[in-house]
Amino acid sequence: MATYTPMIQQYLRIKAEYQDAFLFFRLGDFYEMFFDDALKASQELEITLTSREGGGEDKIPMCGVPYHSAANYIDTLVERGYKVAICEQTEDPKQAKGVVRREVVQLITPGTKMDGKTLDEKENNFIASVTDFGDGSFGFAYTDLSTGENKATILNSSFSDLYNELAILGAKEAVVSSGFPASWQKDLKERGLAVSLEDSEEELISFTELLADLNEKKHRISMSRLLHYLFRTQKRNLDHLQPVTIYETKQFLKIDFYSKRNLELTETIRAKGKKGSLLWLMDETKTAMGGRLLKQWIDRPLIDKNQIERRQELVETMIQHFFERQDLREQLKNVYDLERLAGRVAFGNVNARDLIQLKSSLQQVPAIKQTVASMGQEQARKISDILDPCGEITDLLEQALQDNPPISIKEGNLIRDGYNEELDRYRDASRNGKTWIASLERQERERTGIKSLKIGYNRIFGYYIEVSRANLHLLEEGRYERKQTLTNAERFVTPELKEKETLILQAEEKIADLEYDLFIQVRETVKEYIPRLQKLAKAVSELDVLQCFAAVSEERHYVKPVFSEERKLIIKDGRHPVVEKVLRTQEYVPNDCYMNPERELLLITGPNMSGKSTFMRQVALTAILAQMGCFVPAAEAVLPIFDKVFTRIGAADDLISGQSTFMVEMLEARNAIANATANSLILFDEIGRGTSTYDGMALAQAIIEYIHDNIRAKTLFSTHYHELTPLSDQLTSLENVHVSAVEQNGKVVFLHKIKEGSADKSYGIHVAQLAELPDELIKRANEILSSLEKGADTPIIPIKKEIDNKQADAANLNESALEAQLSFFGVQEKPQKTELTSKEKKLIEQIKSLEILEMTPLEAINSLYKLQKLLK
Numbered sequence: 001m002a003t004y005t006p007m008i009q010q011y012l013r014i015k016a017e018y019q020d021a022f023l024f025f026r027l028g029d030f031y032e033m034f035f036d037d038a039l040k041a042s043q044e045l046e047i048t049l050t051s052r053e054g055g056g057e058d059k060i061p062m063c064g065v066p067y068h069s070a071a072n073y074i075d076t077l078v079e080r081g082y083k084v085a086i087c088e089q090t091e092d093p094k095q096a097k098g099v100v101r102r103e104v105v106q107l108i109t110p111g112t113k114m115d116g117k118t119l120d121e122k123e124n125n126f127i128a129s130v131t132d133f134g135d136g137s138f139g140f141a142y143t144d145l146s147t148g149e150n151k152a153t154i155l156n157s158s159f160s161d162l163y164n165e166l167a168i169l170g171a172k173e174a175v176v177s178s179g180f181p182a183s184w185q186k187d188l189k190e191r192g193l194a195v196s197l198e199d200s201e202e203e204l205i206s207f208t209e210l211l212a213d214l215n216e217k218k219h220r221i222s223m224s225r226l227l228h229y230l231f232r233t234q235k236r237n238l239d240h241l242q243p244v245t246i247y248e249t250k251q252f253l254k255i256d257f258y259s260k261r262n263l264e265l266t267e268t269i270r271a272k273g274k275k276g277s278l279l280w281l282m283d284e285t286k287t288a289m290g291g292r293l294l295k296q297w298i299d300r301p302l303i304d305k306n307q308i309e310r311r312q313e314l315v316e317t318m319i320q321h322f323f324e325r326q327d328l329r330e331q332l333k334n335v336y337d338l339e340r341l342a343g344r345v346a347f348g349n350v351n352a353r354d355l356i357q358l359k360s361s362l363q364q365v366p367a368i369k370q371t372v373a374s375m376g377q378e379q380a381r382k383i384s385d386i387l388d389p390c391g392e393i394t395d396l397l398e399q400a401l402q403d404n405p406p407i408s409i410k411e412g413n414l415i416r417d418g419y420n421e422e423l424d425r426y427r428d429a430s431r432n433g434k435t436w437i438a439s440l441e442r443q444e445r446e447r448t449g450i451k452s453l454k455i456g457y458n459r460i461f462g463y464y465i466e467v468s469r470a471n472l473h474l475l476e477e478g479r480y481e482r483k484q485t486l487t488n489a490e491r492f493v494t495p496e497l498k499e500k501e502t503l504i505l506q507a508e509e510k511i512a513d514l515e516y517d518l519f520i521q522v523r524e525t526v527k528e529y530i531p532r533l534q535k536l537a538k539a540v541s542e543l544d545v546l547q548c549f550a551a552v553s554e555e556r557h558y559v560k561p562v563f564s565e566e567r568k569l570i571i572k573d574g575r576h577p578v579v580e581k582v583l584r585t586q587e588y589v590p591n592d593c594y595m596n597p598e599r600e601l602l603l604i605t606g607p608n609m610s611g612k613s614t615f616m617r618q619v620a621l622t623a624i625l626a627q628m629g630c631f632v633p634a635a636e637a638v639l640p641i642f643d644k645v646f647t648r649i650g651a652a653d654d655l656i657s658g659q660s661t662f663m664v665e666m667l668e669a670r671n672a673i674a675n676a677t678a679n680s681l682i683l684f685d686e687i688g689r690g691t692s693t694y695d696g697m698a699l700a701q702a703i704i705e706y707i708h709d710n711i712r713a714k715t716l717f718s719t720h721y722h723e724l725t726p727l728s729d730q731l732t733s734l735e736n737v738h739v740s741a742v743e744q745n746g747k748v749v750f751l752h753k754i755k756e757g758s759a760d761k762s763y764g765i766h767v768a769q770l771a772e773l774p775d776e777l778i779k780r781a782n783e784i785l786s787s788l789e790k791g792a793d794t795p796i797i798p799i800k801k802e803i804d805n806k807q808a809d810a811a812n813l814n815e816s817a818l819e820a821q822l823s824f825f826g827v828q829e830k831p832q833k834t835e836l837t838s839k840e841k842k843l844i845e846q847i848k849s850l851e852i853l854e855m856t857p858l859e860a861i862n863s864l865y866k867l868q869k870l871l872k
């Protein structure tokens with residue numbers, strides 16, 4: 001059997017270590033991929049697949065991407081959840097010349113990606129590690145490699161808690177041990193996370209300092225697992241990693257993953273984009289760092305009253321100091337991403353332009369400091385005190401770097417004149433070389449009196465003085481060293497010319513080398529300031545988010561909420577922050593919400609489309625904004641501090657786990673019921689809608705009773721089941737409210753106004769009319785409705801029951817049942833069993849297959865309408 005060529009063997013050896021990654025194998029100006037990698041990459045990247053002899057029995061499939069445009073391809077692959085191992089070639093110093101050594105210099109993974117087009121500057125890229133301690137707890141640690149932010153906590157070892165934490169962070173990758181349950185690994189992968197294995201968890205010596213303050217062994221273990229992985233994949237300096245902060249999930253308002261989605265906190269449900277979310281509305285930040293922090297604050301509102309009030313006071317101060325705030329916004333605009341710049345300094349991949357950005361950002365700091373201090377508020381002054389302009393770096397960068405350096409640090413033009421004497425000399429030589437040669441030529445002509453003497457240059461001998469044979473006798477003895485003899489002339493050099501020549505010829509090369517070295521020195525000096533830069537970045541981002549809260553609060557007329565110790569919730573003229581912004585043609589109708597320990601549950605009725613969900617969401621968003629420390633969209637707000645928010649809103653299939661809408665509904669309800677406390681907020685939008693009417697109604701009532709008797713959480717429960725409204729007579733803390741609508745000229749007009757008491761009617765058919773269902777159908781629906789309202793037995797149920805019971809097929813149906821169903825569908829004549837028309841037979845088949853009890857009323861009407869048509 002033929003063996004592969006040495007290079008392919010080398011490839012296979014390396015590939016064996018990186019089986020779960022695309023191996024980008026450097027060959028000259030290309031990164032090549034072979035075998036399965038090539039087949040897959042050619043499809044993913046739409047690049048040409050070729051094949052070559054490589055010593056094996058078959059040709060080797062192969063495809064490649066050019067080195068210079070590789071970043072884009074890597075970006076694409078990693079964005080799709082793949083890993084890419086970059087394998088570079090170097091000449092092996094220990095081996096004979098020409099022997100190439102190849103090694104993987106970095107493994108780029110979804111959670112460690114730090115640049116590229118697909119990485120949003122206003123979003124963190126978190127990677128988390130999970131360690132199962134086998135005692136019912138998980139160690140959970142996460143890092144954003146680009147900013148060096150590190151945090152760790154302990155979680156209950158339930159998949160939902162773990163996934164919730166990963167989802168809240170938007171983590172792209174989870175690092176687990178090989179013993180981590182395979183089914184959970186699969187679940188995480190199906191939910192779009194890359195899962196990587198790392199079994200080492202002992203502490204790395206190089207990170208002792210980072211872990212120094214961690215008393216809890218579990219934190220040290222989970223953080224060490226993550227660090228091992230980062231170290232193994234990145235293979236470079238990770239000096240920018242910040243000391244680990246410990247947090248507990250209970251320090252924050254717990255918003256589970258479903259609620260985060262249902263409330264559209266950071267992305268919308270349908271478009272899955274930022275536009276239309278609370279984050280979109282709020283994002284008035286001026287810096288990338290501020291943008292990232294805003295998202296974190298939205299994901300994790302606070303529950304500590306003092307911390308919330310501290311933010312509120314700062315927001316209030318900023319609102320009051322309009323002019324200072326405008327200055328601050330302008331100043332922040334000129335601050336680049338200090339956090340990510342600091343990260344790149346650590347990695348050693350900053351270029352001179354990055355350092356110029358760093359300098360100009362730092363130059364803004366004294367002004368920001370002054371602006372914030374001038375607001376005169378204590379907390380603002382404290383932040384101002386923390387702002388450290390790092391003057392030494394600004395001075396160094398100002399002295400060392402030119403204003404408009406190129407991106408490449410190997411091209412020169414980085415370092416300013418006057419920064420380094422040696423560099424100045426070479427530059428001088430390079431710039432003045434030609435002038436100097438011309439003047440030497442003049443001097444030599446004068447000295448020798450030879451007018452034809454000239455100084456020339458050739459690639460072999462360098463600079464020379466050329467004298468014609470006839471004039472040779474005029475040259476001073478011993479001064480000129482002969483270099484070359486031509487037919488009619490001789491060429492000479494002098495020690496002076498030689499010295500200048502070295503200076504001139506090597507100047508360009510020397511300049512580039514020297515500039516590079518000096519730049520690296522500057523970069524190394526900046527490296528020492530990373531912790532100070534990170535501290536500064538934190539303070540600047542906080543200021544940015546606070547000014548953003550102030551800007552939105554002022555522009556949109558928000559008020560400062562007050563926190564009630566007595567579990568009261570009073571919102572006057574509350575608005576849904578996003579809907580109010582989006583509505584253009586129509587004014588938003590503000591609504592009040594009153595709740596207290598005697599009024600814990602509100603049962604909300606009202607027509608479809610009247611604004612029940614919007615009202616419920618606006619209450620939750622008001623609470624979330626308040627606990628973020630922001631003002632809220634209302635005329636007045638007194639709020640309890642909630643510990644958790646649970647929601648069940650709208651239809652949300654969990655396609656991944658293959659659960660039905662109704663199952664998801666029940667799972668979300670269970671999650672709320674199992675975890676809510678008296679300090680929680682629950683929003684249940686039409687729970688029970690996903691099943692048959694009686695089941696749904698029974699479940700809805702049981703859920704309301706359960707919350708009322710056992711949990712006492714503040715609960716907003718919207719329903720179409722009017723039958724539930726009398727519950728308020730029995731349940732003391734349940735009140736009915738409704739969203740009002742009126743009928744004008746037979747059409748429904750929504751007032752969007754919440755009123756006490758239950759709704760008088762449902763207007764479902766009016767909404768169907770608005771949706772332009774056929775007139776005939778609407779007319780029929782009204783007929784059915786009025787017959788139902790008169791207490792008539794639904795004609796659907798008896799027939800359905802008979803069929804369900806499988807007591808009869810069409811031939812066996814007794815006459816009266818058949819008569820009933822045909823008359824229901826508008827067949828007037830009494831048919832003979834034996835004389836059924838083909839249409840009627842078809843109709844009977846259709847009826848048998850109907851699952852009317854599983855349908856919503858509208859679906860039922862639609863089906864009936866279709867069947868009616870069959871008869872025509």
Ligand SMILES: Nc1ncnc2c1ncn2[C@@H]1O[C@H](COP(=O)(O)OP(=O)(O)OP(=O)(O)O)[C@@H](O)[C@H]1O
Pocket residue numbers: 579583586587588589590591606607608609610611612613614615752753
């Ligand atoms: N307070 C309001 N002021 C103005 N428009 C509103 C208000 N509340 C809701 N709307 C408008 O009404 C539309 C429907 O609201 P929403 O989805 O909350 O109704 P709903 O009662 O929950 O409907 P359904 O029962 O069909 O789910 C919203 O998209 C919004 O445009």
